[in-house]
Amino acid sequence: xxxxxxxxxxxxxxxxxxxxxxxxxxxxxxxxxxxxxxxxxxxxxxxxxxxxxxxxxxxxxxxxxxxxxxxxxxxxxxxxxxxxxxxxxxxxxxxxxxxxxxxxxxxxxxxxxxxxxxxxxxxxxxxxxxxxxxxxxxxxxxxxxxxxxxxxxxxxxxxxxxxxxxxxxxxxxxxxxxxxxxxxxxxxxxxxxxxxxxxxxxxxxxxxxxxxxxxxxxxxxxxxxxxxxxxxxxxxxxxxxxxxxxxxxxxxxxxxxxxxxxxxxxxxxxxxxxxxxxxxxxxxxxxxxxxxxxxxxxxxxxxxxxxxxx
Amino acid sequence: xxxxxxxxxxxxxxxxxxxxxxxxxxxxxxxxxxxxxxxxxxxxxxxxxxxxxxxxxxxxxxxxxxxxxxxxxxxxxxxxxxxxxxxxxxxxxxxxxxxxxxxxxxxxxxxxxxxxxxxxxxxxxxxxxxxxxxxxxxxxxxxxxxxxxxxxxxxxxxxxxxxxxxxxxxxxxxxxxxxxxxxxxxxxxxxxxxxxxxxxxxxxxxxxxxxxxxxxxxxxxxxxxxxxxxxxxxxxxxxxxxxxxxxxxxxxxxxxxxxxxxxxxxxxxxxxxxxxxxxxxxxxxxxxxxxxxxxxxxxxxxxxxxxxxx
Amino acid sequence: xxxxxxxxxxxxxxxxxxxxxxxxxxxxxxxxxxxxxxxxxxxxxxxxxxxxxxxxxxxxxxxxxxxxxxxxxxxxxxxxxxxxxxxxxxxxxxxxxxxxxxxxxxxxxxxxxxxxxxxxxxxxxxxxxxxxxxxxxxxxxxxxxxxxxxxxxxxxxxxxxxxxxxxxxxxxxxxxxxxxxxxxxxxxxxxxxxxxxxxxxxxxxxxxxxxxxxxxxxxxxxxxxxxxxxxxxxxxxxxxxxxxxxxxxxxxxxxxxxxxxxxxxxxxxxxxxxxxxxxxxxxxxxxxxxxxxxxxxxxxxxxxxxxxxx
Numbered sequence: 001x002x003x004x005x006x007x008x009x010x011x012x013x014x015x016x017x018x019x020x021x022x023x024x025x026x027x028x029x030x031x032x033x034x035x036x037x038x039x040x041x042x043x044x045x046x047x048x049x050x051x052x053x054x055x056x057x058x059x060x061x062x063x064x065x066x067x068x069x070x071x072x073x074x075x076x077x078x079x080x081x082x083x084x085x086x087x088x089x090x091x092x093x094x095x096x097x098x099x100x101x102x103x104x105x106x107x108x109x110x111x112x113x114x115x116x117x118x119x120x121x122x123x124x125x126x127x128x129x130x131x132x133x134x135x136x137x138x139x140x141x142x143x144x145x146x147x148x149x150x151x152x153x154x155x156x157x158x159x160x161x162x163x164x165x166x167x168x169x170x171x172x173x174x175x176x177x178x179x180x181x182x183x184x185x186x187x188x189x190x191x192x193x194x195x196x197x198x199x200x201x202x203x204x205x206x207x208x209x210x211x212x213x214x215x216x217x218x219x220x221x222x223x224x225x226x227x228x229x230x231x232x233x234x235x236x237x238x239x240x241x242x243x244x245x246x247x248x249x250x251x252x253x254x255x256x257x258x259x260x261x262x263x264x265x266x267x268x269x270x271x272x273x274x275x276x277x278x279x280x281x282x283x284x285x286x287x288x289x290x291x292x293x294x295x296x297x298x299x300x301x302x303x304x305x306x307x308x309x310x
Numbered sequence: 311x312x313x314x315x316x317x318x319x320x321x322x323x324x325x326x327x328x329x330x331x332x333x334x335x336x337x338x339x340x341x342x343x344x345x346x347x348x349x350x351x352x353x354x355x356x357x358x359x360x361x362x363x364x365x366x367x368x369x370x371x372x373x374x375x376x377x378x379x380x381x382x383x384x385x386x387x388x389x390x391x392x393x394x395x396x397x398x399x400x401x402x403x404x405x406x407x408x409x410x411x412x413x414x415x416x417x418x419x420x421x422x423x424x425x426x427x428x429x430x431x432x433x434x435x436x437x438x439x440x441x442x443x444x445x446x447x448x449x450x451x452x453x454x455x456x457x458x459x460x461x462x463x464x465x466x467x468x469x470x471x472x473x474x475x476x477x478x479x480x481x482x483x484x485x486x487x488x489x490x491x492x493x494x495x496x497x498x499x500x501x502x503x504x505x506x507x508x509x510x511x512x513x514x515x516x517x518x519x520x521x522x523x524x525x526x527x528x529x530x531x532x533x534x535x536x537x538x539x540x541x542x543x544x545x546x547x548x549x550x551x552x553x554x555x556x557x558x559x560x561x562x563x564x565x566x567x568x569x570x571x572x573x574x575x576x577x578x579x580x581x582x583x584x585x586x587x588x589x590x591x592x593x594x595x596x597x598x599x600x601x602x603x604x605x606x607x608x609x610x611x612x613x614x615x616x617x618x619x620x
Numbered sequence: 621x622x623x624x625x626x627x628x629x630x631x632x633x634x635x636x637x638x639x640x641x642x643x644x645x646x647x648x649x650x651x652x653x654x655x656x657x658x659x660x661x662x663x664x665x666x667x668x669x670x671x672x673x674x675x676x677x678x679x680x681x682x683x684x685x686x687x688x689x690x691x692x693x694x695x696x697x698x699x700x701x702x703x704x705x706x707x708x709x710x711x712x713x714x715x716x717x718x719x720x721x722x723x724x725x726x727x728x729x730x731x732x733x734x735x736x737x738x739x740x741x742x743x744x745x746x747x748x749x750x751x752x753x754x755x756x757x758x759x760x761x762x763x764x765x766x767x768x769x770x771x772x773x774x775x776x777x778x779x780x781x782x783x784x785x786x787x788x789x790x791x792x793x794x795x796x797x798x799x800x801x802x803x804x805x806x807x808x809x810x811x812x813x814x815x816x817x818x819x820x821x822x823x824x825x826x827x828x829x830x831x832x833x834x835x836x837x838x839x840x841x842x843x844x845x846x847x848x849x850x851x852x853x854x855x856x857x858x859x860x861x862x863x864x865x866x867x868x869x870x871x872x873x874x875x876x877x878x879x880x881x882x883x884x885x886x887x888x889x890x891x892x893x894x895x896x897x898x899x900x901x902x903x904x905x906x907x908x909x910x911x912x913x914x915x916x917x918x919x920x921x922x923x924x925x926x927x928x929x930x
Binding site: 054055056057059060096097098099100126129130131132133237238239240241281282283284285286288289 | 365368369372373376377382383384385386387389390393394409411598599600601602603604605606607
């Protein structure tokens with residue numbers, strides 16, 4: 001399934017953050033350099049990121065990966081995916097719309113990627129819904145991805161499903177309802193996101209992992225450092241696949257950068273393109289067209305100079 | 311499969327019907343109020359309608375549901391569909407592009423929806439073609455949907471497949487070839503559409519059902535009252551998925567309205583948006599973009615004040 | 621999978637070829653008349669070509685077939701495909717994104733099309749990758765399509781897979797790496813393309829076959845006559861599905877024309893539309909919209925008067 005309320009963000013909130021404001025990452029911070037380098041490297045080297053993703057938004061995932069400068073391959077057969085994994089930069093798995101055979105296929109693929117030591121991105125779409133999806137997500141626990149991108153509810157559910165919270169934290173989290181969208185939802189997922197990121201890093205070949213929580217103000221963490229990314233466009237919730245294609249583009253960036261930089265670069269690239277597209281759009285149809293154009297045209301400087309709140 | 315000749319309608323034919331003309335539903339008719347209310351309620355409440363629909367046009371179905379103000383979830387697993395059915399407003403099933411496992415899945419889903427007493431919309435795409443599709447459609451007979459939306463041929467075939475015609479009527483229908491598109495095709499499906507609507511109502515939890523036949527002039531009936539809806543755009547036949555996405559939007563409206571109102575509101579919403587899009591388009595590519603924008607921008611008054619011929 | 625580097629061509633290279641230049645097919649050559657006739661016949665008769673194609677680009681395949689004037693049906697069930705084959709003009713099979721059951725389904729479909737003597741187009745996407753894809757493509761060897769459309773690597777791999785080269789030619793080909801994109805890649809596939817075309821013709825009900833190799837300058841051959849088609853747009857490599865949809869449109873043309881004319885008309889139609897779209901586009905989003913509009917609006921004369929190098 002693909003419920004696209006995951007990237008609800010408000011362009012109006014951006015104006016409060018420009019300039020050398022308190023909390024904004026310094027303009028010469030090394031992370032900004034790494035983000036700009038990632039954007040330029042993708043455009044210069046056209047890295048291949050493959051995807052196992054849902055049928056609803058698979059076309060937009062591929063087109064977004066192409067529009068940021070990468071290239072795309074989609075597959076649903078474990079042998080194909082593991083063959084391609086050996087020659088591509090990163091793999092993206094999205095559990096949105098499931099077919100019955102995915103349960104075995106995705107379990108085998110995650111195991112294979114782990115054995116190969118290959119980086120991958122998970123979008124745990126609709127985590128918590130349905131026995132098949134739960135079985136798939138549980139099977140990823142000990143062979144986890146390098147980056148997880150989701151909305152607040154999905155991050156909270158995945159953290160609980162994998163049993164990452166200690167007893168006290170779980171009791172605290174339990175006071176907030178999972179699965180309900182709200183203005184403060186991203187904040188409600190912060191403890192879960194941090195725990196998840198540390199879990200990913202602990203299982204990662206190079207000791208690094210990251211989690212991106214999409215919402216009115218995106219939250220990205222590597223488990224130690226936290227960043228809030230204001231901006232984007234509310235129209236992103238009025239096209240299907242904004243979240244799915246963001247996950248795919250995290251995969252593209254993960255092919256050339258470390259997990260935190262990849263999650264940051266992709267989220268910022270989407271937010272700036274969303275704002276440009278909203279200014280030119282007359283509705284969700286033209287928004288999608290303008291959004292792909294803006295992914296293509298926005299500069300590395302526009303992306304790397306974004307407001308990044310610590 | 312997805313043969314999109316199902317929404318062939320001519321904008322040119324609209325000019326003959328504006329004003330207080332004979333046969334046009336009075337401007338203060340309660341049905342017009344219900345249609346306007348449905349349009350506003352969808353935009354105010356963002357209802358969830360889920361879909362089990364074909365891979366060709368699944369993205370447009372979701373985007374059309376979002377563009378009219380609803381939200382979308384797509385699934386192909388019976389457990390997921392029945393779980394979501396309990397929390398969503400309506401379900402949409404489209405038998406366009408089939409995979410082998412759909413036969414069991416769709417039979418189980420229809421049975422489950424019936425047992426739950428949940429409203430659903432069927433698009434019997436290509437009814438009559440292939441043994442798998444026929445087996446699926448036959449299995450729906452005694453646990454039928456709340457609304458059927460199709461082209462004339464599909465309505466005629468479904469009526470025969472379910473054995474709804476009496477012997478005389480069937481003999482009369484048999485003089486018209488099913489499966490052939492023609493200018494009078496919608497008229498040829500009127501007896502079948504009325505019988506189908508009465509069959510749906512007889513099996514509906516609340517005693518209501520409706521059938522929408524798309525064509526040059528759409529025909530909508532609840533089995534007792536008939537309405538003809540002129541207008542739309544011939545370019546709707548030059549993009550894939552106009553009919554499929556109309557079915558999905560009937561689902562969105564069925565989440566907030568009775569079957570007749572839902573079928574009327576969705577058909578009128580599509581016709582007005584089609585005319586607006588055609589006026590701005592330079593071909594089928596820009597037509598689809600403009601169409602989604604127009605679904606988003608057309609007002610409740612423009613939809614509810616449409617020509618509705620009794 | 622869908623790696624869309626298959627239609628990389630440069631509009632800039634076109635300017636060198638206009639006018640009555642050496643090597644350009646004479647303006648009164650019968651092939652130009654056949655191409656113009658094919659374009660007009662598709663627009664006048666709306667032929668049905670069905671497709672068994674990948675989920676990534678299935679929507680664009682259908683929309684491109686509609687935009688050139690044809691109509692589309694998509695199916696994945698052998699019974700449906702063979703039922704439709706009997707009433708449609710041509711079938712298109714694309715092995716891009718595979719599901720497990722495709723291996724048996726596609727083997728049965730190719731056998732059935734051969735027994736029915738029906739024309740079909742193959743896009744051997746990612747030929748050489750994965751055991752399932754290889755098994756499928758090998759099963760087509762003795763019941764082959766009427767036209768193959770692919771990029772240079774895919775044509776080279778298919779030629780080797782089917783063992784069409786004699787020992788010397790195979791040794792010569794082996795000096796060039798398959799699967800690597802390069803500026804001279806189309807030239808590297810010419811011997812393989814010619815052998816493939818002769819193999820298709822030898823197994824064709826009417827003794828005709830053709831192969832189209834997409835690249836910076838497309839190459840089309842019937843095994844005896846070779847044609848080079850300069851032009852197109854580099855933006856075609858920045859949307860997913862340019863190659864897949866070209867294969868679908870070859871199917872549309874194959875419904876009304878001989879294999880060589882169909883491959884030529886579709887390739888030229890795409891190149892001219894790509895140039896028109898590039899001139900109007902601001903990025904890959906607007907390019908796709910403009911491209912569908914241009915497929916619809918470009919004239920039969922613009923297509924048939926293209927530079928065609930012998």
